[in-house]
Amino acid sequence: MKRMSSSAALIVGLAVAVGAFYLGRATQPTPLASGPSSAASQPGRTVLYWHDPMVPGQRFDKPGKSPFMDMQLVPVYADSAAASGVQVSAAVQQNLGIRYATVRRAAMSSSFDAVGAVQFDERRNVAVQTRVAGYVERLAVRAPMERVRKGQALATLFAPDWLGPQNELIALKRSGVSQELVAAARARLRALSVPDDLVRRSEEAGAAQARFTLVSPRDGVVAELGVREGVAVSPGMTLFRIAGLQTVWAVAEVPEAQAARLQRGQRVKATLQADASQTFEGELKEILPEVSSATRTLKARFEVDNRGGRLTPGMLLRMAVAGPQSERLVVASEAVIRTGKRAVVIVRNAQGGFEPRDVSLGADFGDDVEVVSGLNAGDQVVASGQFLIDSEARLRSVLGNMGAPASAAAASMTGTTGMVHDADGKVESATPDALTISHGPVATLKWPAMTMGFARPDPKAFADVRPGDTVHFRFKEGGPSGYELVEVRKMASGAGK
Template sequence: MSRAGLACATAAALIAAAGGALSGGGGHLMHARALIAALVAPAAAQSGDEPIYYQHPDGKPVYSLTPKTTTDGRAFRAVPAGADLSFDDDAASPASAPVAAPAAAIAGGERKIRFYRNPMGLADTSPVPKKDSMGMNYIPVYEGEDSDDGSVSLSPQKIQRSGVQSERAAMRLIRTVIRAPGAIQLDERRVSVIAMRSESFIQSVANVTTGGKVVKGEPLMQIYSPTISSAAAEFVATIQSKTTGGVATYGRGSRQRLVNLDVPEAAIVAMEKGGPVPTVLQWAAPRDGIVLERNAIEGARANPGDVLFRIADISLVWALVDVAERDLGSLSVGQVVSVRARGYPGRVFDGRVSVIYPQVNRDTRTARIRIELPNPDLALLPEMYLDAEIDTGNPQPVLAVPDSAVLDSGERQVVLVQKGEGRFEPRNVTLGHRGGGYVELRSGVSDGEAVVVSANFLIDAESNLKAALNAFSDAGAAK
């Protein structure tokens, strides 16, 4: 039989079969669609634009082997060889957009049939031609159309309609930034407290107030202490004595008593040089810093341990930041941190991670880290809110693809590699760092391979279905 005759015979079978399927009502609509596709596919192999059947101009499931008109005088639409036989959801007719004929038809050669699959997409295959319970022929699956690796082939039209897009895996710098809030705190090592070690009376207080700046050695107050005066008189009497070395040893003990009472070193040295026993001692600032607390009041009595001044050096401060538990694995001591204080919009303070506290908050599931920040202009103040950014990315370029390319099932991560000619192959991959919309691929994909970045869920679903069909086919062949 000639190719044209074969097309006519196939089309006739199409019309008859479709009419029988549609006569059963809406419940057989899907069967008609699958049958039309199965019967027309061989006829589509003929060359040229010769119509193989005619369809209702409104896309209704009404067909004819010869030119025909509707009751209102409109001509039926000619369907040429190679027309796209996929069905839309809103109509029971093939879509009107013509596409290229299948690869097997273009090649004009015969390909080996691997197996036959259920026309309704059920997980049932057969090594030989057969019909289902509705009398529909099983659809042949040729070599190259399915593969054991789950790859899937799509026509250019289906790729375009699905919105499939791809991007090549390439070496990129991935910047992974951890952002966390925190607050400024004092460096515990740079805080000094001035308190008396004996009962004392405050004679006078210098013009120093809370919040003011002081420098090391600057006078703060004058105090009188009966205990200190007694110890000082004993020390002076000892060093002025002309007795032997035994008394000299006792003199060293008198000096140590003054040191234990926290008498300023300058006052002790003055007594050693022959100065008089002081009745009033002057206390000076032990370091440069800010006066955080002033409790000294002129004429007041100070008991041992009472804090009279608290001075802190804030030229170096701490930033205490709470980071999420999941980010702990990316942190290490010495990492560079950028801090933005909410009181100084647009200004960035640079520091480094100095301590990662060995405890996780059970309620917030966060861990605290300490960042040392230079503060030369004293702009950062205690309890000031801040936002920290910690760059944990790899400084070297790594092979990366967009985040949207990865299909993550929880147990495995997969990307779809574009193999050309409409074929897509799923690949298991091992992921690394994420950042900037990209994810590092440590295995599974080579540099330059194109991966699907959109509509990959649709391709993956079809790939999984074909893999399942292959499994059933292999099981049936084994029997």
């Protein structure tokens, strides 16, 4: 009986020992997938340093656990650092709607638009005066701004002071004196401003003529009417002022900042404000040397062709002023991000990555803008989707708020190593390069629920997965989009994410 009790005790002791052994094995910490073995450098590749992808500014000279996040440090290799900029897969670029523009050299004209008011061309104004005292017997033009033609009668004047010299000429001719005396009498009449036509009529009629007609010396309008019918006139008095309309002035107020772009002789194409179908050609004739203190503008005077007589003073013209052409380095205006203190573009480099670059800008040409420095002809820049690339870069801590140098952005890129993470989700779209999945929270990364793209390790991987499938998937850091799928397994219909 005693022997049986000893045997039973021995059996119980062995059982306890075995149980303790296996219990100890079960309670030992299991190495993480991202432990030293997973974060070790890959054979044949040179490690520059280790870093935490979520805090890319800090660098470490050996592997280990990140002091910032609950994750292992990731190596950065020399060959990956050489490829500067953030790498975005073709599928992601298509989803972001990325468009490119090429920096180019083009012959550009520093033209600008202005609005001008039509005025009389005062160089074409002529004054109609009388050089003898007399009276206005009849007015042919009775109101200002009437249109007149060259040679048209304006008024009939009676000049009694011209009767005496004419009678002397007639008497000399009748007396048969020498021709020298007759010629001297004619010269005297000419000196008194007696019209030759009036002298001829006096000689033909044999009687002095005191009435003569004033005619318009050119086509135009009566800008000023200085007399009325029946009034007395004196020598030197301006009776009419005729303004020509063959050309007119368009006077535009140009901002002081654009004054340096004005040069005499610049051509202008003017369009009537009230009727865009009517266009006129003109030329810059004068830049008035006066700047308005209230509006900080100066006046530019353009001569506009008006042989058709369609323009009258007071009309408004929209003018496109063409500047001198010169070859300049330009880029699409939509590609430039202006922050207020600087201008930035996103450049696509030779490796296919994206990197920010500060540029200095010159003149604005509408859809294009001049690049003074920062770019070269042939560079490709992002014209649409810059801010989406910035968001993509921020998610992977690469671009650093579009202000980090290219070398720092390159240093923050990671290889295909790292911890494997599990999540459930629904496939939203599938391309040969990636799967876009709406997934739930990822505890190991402290991610909330979101929708994002995951790169395929191979275009043929997970070929049976279709949009709409509910899946359980595993992924790790790496791949073109930043995270690469390791395993994708369809879940039973109705299973939760």
